[in-house]
Amino acid sequence: MQPDISARPLRVTVWNEGRHEKEDEPVAKRYPEGIHGAVAAGIEENLGAAAVVRTATLDEPEHGLTEAVLKDTDVLTWWGHKAHGAVDDAIVERVAQRVLEGMGLVVLHSGHFSKIFRRLLGTTCSLRWRSEHDRELVWTINPSHPIAAGVPSPIIIPEQEMYGEFFDIPTPDELVFISSFSGGEVFRSGCCYTRGRGRIFYFRPGHETHPTYHHPDVRRVIANAVAWAGCTSPTQS
Amino acid sequence: MQPDISARPLRVTVWNEGRHEKEDEPVAKRYPEGIHGAVAAGIEENLGAAAVVRTATLDEPEHGLTEAVLKDTDVLTWWGHKAHGAVDDAIVERVAQRVLEGMGLVVLHSGHFSKIFRRLLGTTCSLRWRSEHDRELVWTINPSHPIAAGVPSPIIIPEQEMYGEFFDIPTPDELVFISSFSGGEVFRSGCCYTRGRGRIFYFRPGHETHPTYHHPDVRRVIANAVAWAGCTSPTQS
Amino acid sequence: MQPDISARPLRVTVWNEGRHEKEDEPVAKRYPEGIHGAVAAGIEENLGAAAVVRTATLDEPEHGLTEAVLKDTDVLTWWGHKAHGAVDDAIVERVAQRVLEGMGLVVLHSGHFSKIFRRLLGTTCSLRWRSEHDRELVWTINPSHPIAAGVPSPIIIPEQEMYGEFFDIPTPDELVFISSFSGGEVFRSGCCYTRGRGRIFYFRPGHETHPTYHHPDVRRVIANAVAWAGCTSPTQS
Amino acid sequence: MQPDISARPLRVTVWNEGRHEKEDEPVAKRYPEGIHGAVAAGIEENLGAAAVVRTATLDEPEHGLTEAVLKDTDVLTWWGHKAHGAVDDAIVERVAQRVLEGMGLVVLHSGHFSKIFRRLLGTTCSLRWRSEHDRELVWTINPSHPIAAGVPSPIIIPEQEMYGEFFDIPTPDELVFISSFSGGEVFRSGCCYTRGRGRIFYFRPGHETHPTYHHPDVRRVIANAVAWAGCTSPTQS
Numbered sequence: 011m012q013p014d015i016s017a018r019p020l021r022v023t024v025w026n027e028g029r030h031e032k033e034d035e036p037v038a039k040r041y042p043e044g045i046h047g048a049v050a051a052g053i054e055e056n057l058g059a060a061a062v063v064r065t066a067t068l069d070e071p072e073h074g075l076t077e078a079v080l081k082d083t084d085v086l087t088w089w090g091h092k093a094h095g096a097v098d099d100a101i102v103e104r105v106a107q108r109v110l111e112g113m114g115l116v117v118l119h120s121g122h123f124s125k126i127f128r129r130l131l132g133t134t135c136s137l138r139w140r141s142e143h144d145r146e147l148v149w150t151i152n153p154s155h156p157i158a159a160g161v162p163s164p165i166i167i168p169e170q171e172m173y174g175e176f177f178d179i180p181t182p183d184e185l186v187f188i189s190s191f192s193g194g195e196v197f198r199s200g201c202c203y204t205r206g207r208g209r210i211f212y213f214r215p216g217h218e219t220h221p222t223y224h225h226p227d228v229r230r231v232i233a234n235a236v237a238w239a240g241c242t243s244p245t246q247s
Numbered sequence: 248m249q250p251d252i253s254a255r256p257l258r259v260t261v262w263n264e265g266r267h268e269k270e271d272e273p274v275a276k277r278y279p280e281g282i283h284g285a286v287a288a289g290i291e292e293n294l295g296a297a298a299v300v301r302t303a304t305l306d307e308p309e310h311g312l313t314e315a316v317l318k319d320t321d322v323l324t325w326w327g328h329k330a331h332g333a334v335d336d337a338i339v340e341r342v343a344q345r346v347l348e349g350m351g352l353v354v355l356h357s358g359h360f361s362k363i364f365r366r367l368l369g370t371t372c373s374l375r376w377r378s379e380h381d382r383e384l385v386w387t388i389n390p391s392h393p394i395a396a397g398v399p400s401p402i403i404i405p406e407q408e409m410y411g412e413f414f415d416i417p418t419p420d421e422l423v424f425i426s427s428f429s430g431g432e433v434f435r436s437g438c439c440y441t442r443g444r445g446r447i448f449y450f451r452p453g454h455e456t457h458p459t460y461h462h463p464d465v466r467r468v469i470a471n472a473v474a475w476a477g478c479t480s481p482t483q484s
Numbered sequence: 485m486q487p488d489i490s491a492r493p494l495r496v497t498v499w500n501e502g503r504h505e506k507e508d509e510p511v512a513k514r515y516p517e518g519i520h521g522a523v524a525a526g527i528e529e530n531l532g533a534a535a536v537v538r539t540a541t542l543d544e545p546e547h548g549l550t551e552a553v554l555k556d557t558d559v560l561t562w563w564g565h566k567a568h569g570a571v572d573d574a575i576v577e578r579v580a581q582r583v584l585e586g587m588g589l590v591v592l593h594s595g596h597f598s599k600i601f602r603r604l605l606g607t608t609c610s611l612r613w614r615s616e617h618d619r620e621l622v623w624t625i626n627p628s629h630p631i632a633a634g635v636p637s638p639i640i641i642p643e644q645e646m647y648g649e650f651f652d653i654p655t656p657d658e659l660v661f662i663s664s665f666s667g668g669e670v671f672r673s674g675c676c677y678t679r680g681r682g683r684i685f686y687f688r689p690g691h692e693t694h695p696t697y698h699h700p701d702v703r704r705v706i707a708n709a710v711a712w713a714g715c716t717s718p719t720q721s
Numbered sequence: 722m723q724p725d726i727s728a729r730p731l732r733v734t735v736w737n738e739g740r741h742e743k744e745d746e747p748v749a750k751r752y753p754e755g756i757h758g759a760v761a762a763g764i765e766e767n768l769g770a771a772a773v774v775r776t777a778t779l780d781e782p783e784h785g786l787t788e789a790v791l792k793d794t795d796v797l798t799w800w801g802h803k804a805h806g807a808v809d810d811a812i813v814e815r816v817a818q819r820v821l822e823g824m825g826l827v828v829l830h831s832g833h834f835s836k837i838f839r840r841l842l843g844t845t846c847s848l849r850w851r852s853e854h855d856r857e858l859v860w861t862i863n864p865s866h867p868i869a870a871g872v873p874s875p876i877i878i879p880e881q882e883m884y885g886e887f888f889d890i891p892t893p894d895e896l897v898f899i900s901s902f903s904g905g906e907v908f909r910s911g912c913c914y915t916r917g918r919g920r921i922f923y924f925r926p927g928h929e930t931h932p933t934y935h936h937p938d939v940r941r942v943i944a945n946a947v948a949w950a951g952c953t954s955p956t957q958s
Contacts, residue, residue: 154444154479628953
C-alpha cells in the first residue's frame with residue numbers, strides 16, 4: 011500500500027562464502043546452485059519484477075564485490091561461516107562505507123561472526139550454539155512490521171543448529187522475531203538496525219547442513235527484509 | 248523502491264475539530280477550506296492516485312467517525328485544539344481500538360493534548376509553549392527514514408507557535424525530527440510509535456494562526472507520514 | 485558501586501488483590517501470609533535496611549492506596565488476577581498520576597491485565613496463555629542491567645502457567661529477560677518503561693497456583709526491580 | 722536511593738590527549754592542570770569518597786592505558802581532538818575489549834571522532850560544526866534519568882563551539898539531552914549506549930577554547946555519567 015515511489019526494480023546482490031558447497035558433498039547436494047543460488051531464488055520468487063538479483067562469492071576476484079558492483083547494489087545479503095577470516099579487510103571497509111551511505115545489508119545465520127557485521131555493530135556478536143537436531147520456532151513479536159508480513163507465527167523449522175542468548179549485539183532498533191529451540195534456549199532472531207543511512211537486518215535461520223533456504227517462510231522473510239532494507243535508497247541521491 | 252504489494256489506494260480520513268474556522272475570521276481566511284481541507288490537499292498533491300482522501304469534523308454526527316468510516320480508513324489524521332473535551336469518550340475508544348487493530352494515526356500539532364493521543368500513549372503529553380512569532384527550524388536526525396524523504400534539513404517555517412521540552416511522551420520508537428525555535432528551545436517534533444498493530448506519527452508544526460499547512464515541506468512530511476502509517480494494513484487481514 | 489545519594493531507605497508498598505488467598509485453600513496454604521506477604525519478604529530479604537516495606541490489598545478502604553500512602557511510596561508493586569474489574573477507576577487514575585510524577589511501579593505476572601498497566605501503556609496487553617505444568621526458563625539478554633544482577637541465566641522455574649507472544653505491549657524501553665516454556669513458546673518477560681518521570685518494570689513469573697514467589701531468583705529480580713524503579717525519586721523534589 | 726551494593730569506591734581514569742595545553746598558551750592558561758585536571762576535579766568534587774580518580778594522557782607510555790591500568794578502571798573518560806590519529810590501534814582495541822567486558826566509557830565533545838568511539842559505534846560519527854561564539858542551551862528530555870540529576874534545564878553555556886545534526890551515530894539506547902545553538906542548530910548532546918557489558922555515554926559540551934570544564938553543571942553531568950557508567954561493574958565478576 012506504500013506508494014511505489016520508484017519504478018526502478020531493487021538491485022540485489024546475494025553474497026555467499028561458497029566454500030562448504032565445494033568441499034562438503036552433502037551441502038553440495040542440498041544446495042546444487044549454492045546457498046547463494048537458493049537465497050537468490052527465494053528473493054526472486056517473492057519479489058518478482060520488483061527485484062533484479064545477482065550473486066557474488068568469496069573466491070571471485072575482489073570477492074565479487076568490486077566498487078562497480080557495490081555502486082550498482084541497493085541491498086546486499088551476506089552468508090559466511092568457515093572463512094570469515096579470508097575476507098579482505100579492505101573489501102569489508104568498502105562494504106561498510108556503502109552501507110553507511112545507504113545500501114541495505116541482510117546478514118544471514120552464521121554471518122553473525124562475519125567481519126562486516128562486527129565492523130558495523132561494534133560488539134563481539136558471540137552467542138551460545140549447539141549443532142544437534144533442534145526444532146526451531148520463530149515467533150513474531152512485531153506483527154505489523156513489514157518483515158513479518160505473510161508468515162505464520164511461529165514459523166516451524168523442523169531441524170536446525172541452535173543459537174542461544176546471550177547474543178552480544180547492540181539492542182536492535184526494532185526486534186521482529188524471537189526463536190526458541192528444543193533445549194529451551196531463546197534467541198533474538200530477527201533484528202533491525204540503521205547505521206548511517208543504511209538499514210541492516212539480521213536473520214538467524216539457515217545452516218549449510220539443513221535445507222533452511224528452501225523453506226518457503228524463510229524465503230519470504232528474506233525477501234521482505236530485502237524490500238525493507240532497500241526502502242531508503244531513493245532518498246540518498 | 249519498496250514493491251507495491253497492493254494495487255488498492257490508501258484510504259485516508261482527515262479529521263479536524265473545525266471550530267476556529269467557524270469562530271475566528273482570520274483563521275477562516277487563512278484556511279478557506281478548513282484546516283482539514285488544507286491537510287487533505289497536501290496529501291492528495293503528494294500521494295496522487297495512491298491515496299483516496301475524505302474529511303470528517305467534530306460537529307458532524309459521531310464526529311464523522313462512525314464505525315463504517317473507521318472500518319473504511321487505513322490512516323486517520325487528527326487536528327484539534329480548543330475543543331478536545333468535546334470529543335465523545337466512546338468515539339475516542341472506538342478510534343483507539345481501530346489503531347490497535349492496525350489503522351494508522353497521524354497526530355498534528357495541538358493534537359498532542361487530544362484524548363486519543365493521551366489515551367494511546369498513557370502520559371500527560373504536556374509541553375512548554377509560547378504563542379509569539381518564533382521561527383521554527385525542523386532538523387532531520389534520521390535521514391534515511393521514509394518520513395524524511397524529499398524535504399530539506401532544516402525545514403524553515405518563518406512564524407510559528409513555540410513548543411518546548413520537556414515534552415511528556417514515552418520515548419519514541421523512532422525519532423525523525425527535532426525542532427528549534429527563536430528562543431533557543433528544542434522539541435522532539437517528529438515521533439514514531441507502534442501501538443498494537445497500528446503506527447502512530449506525531450508531527451509538531453501547524454497552528455491555526457499561521458499558514459503552516461500550506462507550506463510545501465510540511466505537506467510533504469504529512470503525506471510521507473500517511474504512507475508510512477498505512478504501510479502495515481495489508482498484513483492485518 | 486553507584487554512590488548512595490540518599491541515606492533514606494526506599495519506601496515500598498506491595499499491593500495484592502488478595503482474593504485467591506481467601507477463596508482458594510491451596511493458595512492460602514502456599515501463601516499463608518498472602519502473595520503480598522511473600523513478595524514483601526523477598527524484597528526485605530534482598531534490600532535489607534535499604535527498604536521499608538508495607539502492604540496493601542484490594543479489600544481495604546480505598547484498596548489501601550490512599551493519597552497519604554501513595555505520597556509516602558517510592559515504589560509500588562502490583563499483583564492482581566481475577567478482580568481487576570473491582571479496582572476503582574479513580575484509584576487507578578490516582579496511581580497513574582503518581583507514577584507519572586515519579587513513583588516506581590513493578591507489575592507482576594497476571595497484573596499485565598490490570599487497569600493500571602493498561603492505562604499507562606495504552607495497548608490491550610493481551611497474550612497467549614495455558615495453565616498446565618510448563619517449565620519456564622528465564623534468559624537474561626541484557627547482562628549488565630541492574631535488574632539482572634545476581635541471578636543465573638536461565639532462571640529455572642519448574643512449574644508455571646505459560647504466557648506466550650504476541651504480547652501486545654509497546655516496545656519496551658529496555659528488554660531484560662525472555663522466557664521460554666515447555667511448549668516452545670517465548671515471552672518478553674522482563675520489560676522496562678519510563679512513563680512521565682516514573683519507571684515501570686513488568687516481570688512475568690508468578691501464579692497463585694505455583695510457589696513462584698518463594699523462588700530465591702524471582703525474589704532477587706523483584707528486589708532489583710524495586711531498587712531500579714526507585715532510583716529516580718531523589719530527582720523529583 | 723539505589724542501595725549501595727558495594728562499599729568499594731569507583732575507580733575512574735580520566736584520559737586526555739593533552740596536546741593543546743602544551744602547544745597553545747591560551748588553553749594552557751584556561752586549563753593549568755590540563756583538561757584532564759579539570760575533568761578529574763569535577764568528578765572528585767561531585768562524587769567525593771565514592772570515586773578514586775587518576776589521569777592518563779596520550780604522550781605517556783602506552784598512552785597511560787596499560788593492561789594493568791585498564792584492569793583497575795571501572796570507568797574511563799575520553800577527551801581528544803587534534804591527535805586522534807596518534808592513538809595506537811592496538812590500544813584502541815584494548816580499550817574496546819575492556820568496554821565490551823563491562824568498563825564504562827564517557828566520551829567528551831570532540832571525542833566523537835576518536836578511534837575508540839567510532840570503533841564501538843560503527844558509524845562515521847560526523848556532524849556539522851562552527852567555531853564561533855555560539856551560546857549553547859542543553860535541554861533535559863529525560864528528567865528522571867540519573868545523568869540529568871541536579872542540573873537545570875536548560876544548562877546555559879555562554880560560549881561554545883557549535884555541533885549540529887545530522888550527527889551520524891546509531892540511535893542512542895537512551896537520549897538524555899538535546900542542545901540548541903545561537904544559529905538555531907540542534908544536537909543530540911547526551912547519548913547513552915550499552916555495548917557488550919559496558920555502558921557508554923557521550924556528552925557534547927566542552928572545547929579547549931572555552932572554560933566549559935569549569936562549569937558546575939557540566940561537571941555535575943560528567944560525574945553523574947561516571948556513576949551511571951560504573952553502575953554495572955559489580956555484576957561482571
